[in-house]
Amino acid sequence: MLSVRGLSVRFLLPGGRRIAAVTDAHFDVAPGECLALIGESGCGKSVLVSALLGLLPANAQTAGSALLGDLDLLTADERTLARTVRGRRIGLVPQSPAAHLTPVRTIRSQLEETVAQLTGVRGRAALRTAAERAAERAAFPVDHLDRHPHELSGGLAQRAATALALVGGAPLLLADEPTTGLDRDLVDRTVDELRRHVDADGDRALLMITHDLAAAERVADRVAVMYAGRIVELADAEAFFGAPGPRHPYSRGLLDALPDRAFTPIPGMPPELGALPDGCAFAARCGRATDLCATLAPLTGPVACHHPIPAHDGKSPSTAAPEDIRA
């Protein structure tokens, strides 16, 4: 469905500074699959989303390709993106539904407008029916359709935004931090609903960007971990969250930070994207780093690391000794 190859995004700043927001990302999202892209804020996740939607600012330079079917999203012109991609082939579930919905209009009028824009439905009665059906698809209660966004709870606003994202029948759903600031049970409901839209229609795929590891665990088939603009691990979700555990020291550190695990932070902070080291960007924070880490480890197989944690080793990166690189 979506095939991303060597995607890089650079921002050129006044004074010649260059920000390496995304570097050499490779991944696929298959029909019927949910891929969760996880990482902390500022790691490049949202830039990647903007790149896929053609919404990067003018000072951005891209390289590589992002094929949706046979259309390269990186080189497509704005007209194509606006007319055939956004809403039609990619449905965006936004980070902050309250900000995404138009405050002065009812959910019904926003849904009807989107239906009219994206589908062939015409005529008042037909639009009304189609909008109600769209609401039902996202489990948005039809008797709340005449409310304004500020009259909705966070959960219902999220469903309204999801209903809008689904109107065009887009085969790829792109959810950008869909659960930020929601209560845990609302997080669960939101991601379950997203999952349902993937499962209900076997051809649909979901790419979810999140820093919420519990949400990712609940919904994803595979996880991609991003650090300092690079995907450092790409793994099966069950193995990643289960007993084998993550293999990249950064991923391991993220999971160890969870309050139901060790609750231990990774020391230090991520590097500035404008001043990345030549070698592994995690080296300054990594308990397994050696001299070799001054060079970059390519993402070969599941993990971009010179000394990945062996599968089945439960030790945390700070306590585990680097494995013998020849082993």
Next chain:
Amino acid sequence: MLELRAITAGYDRRAPVVRDASLTVAPGEAVGLLGPSGCGKSTLARVAALLHRPDAGTLLLDGTPVRHWRHRAPRAQRTAFGVVFQQPRLSADPRLRLTDLIAEPLRATGRREEIPARVPELADTVGLTPDLLTRRPHEVSDGQLQRACLARALVLRPRWLICDEMTAMLDASTTAALVAVVEDYRAATGAGLLAVGHDRILLDRWCDRTVHWDTVAPAGKEGAVPATPGR
């Protein structure tokens, strides 16, 4: 001792968001207040931090009833509290460099001379490197800004910390790091904590005890509160 007794509070007297809520935090104790968004727990936290005057009820600070809130509260009471909110971008003055943001309470209380020693020390505690201190909020990440907001909350060495959804926007590692800073501070000073949140796993791990909103404000349950815009 921090005692909230039968507090009713809100922004419209006819529709209070907090009804008859009671909660006690003992000195040195860490209490987690758990509840769904929009339930009124943040408003109660603001009452406890002397930032919001309740419509009814009593707040006792070490046995003394609080009579004034906000800028009218006596300085000794106001400075006994350090408060961190959910959204660092809403609570930090966008014009201030992080170093001035952290130093602000010292300036406001006429303790400028402490700035040169206290700010670098706190910056180090919360993990902010010197180069970040000269930046303004829009030049740092949410996590870095929240670190600065926590440093500001600690700068006057408060006896009580009120953390209202402090980590809701943050990733797991930054969350664990900021909670560790709070706990180190409490271990060193014996400060009490009221941590408001919606994540039971986090509050259970962090606090001595977690109380649910329904037990703090049982009366508020029926008069279901409509969604509060911008909680």
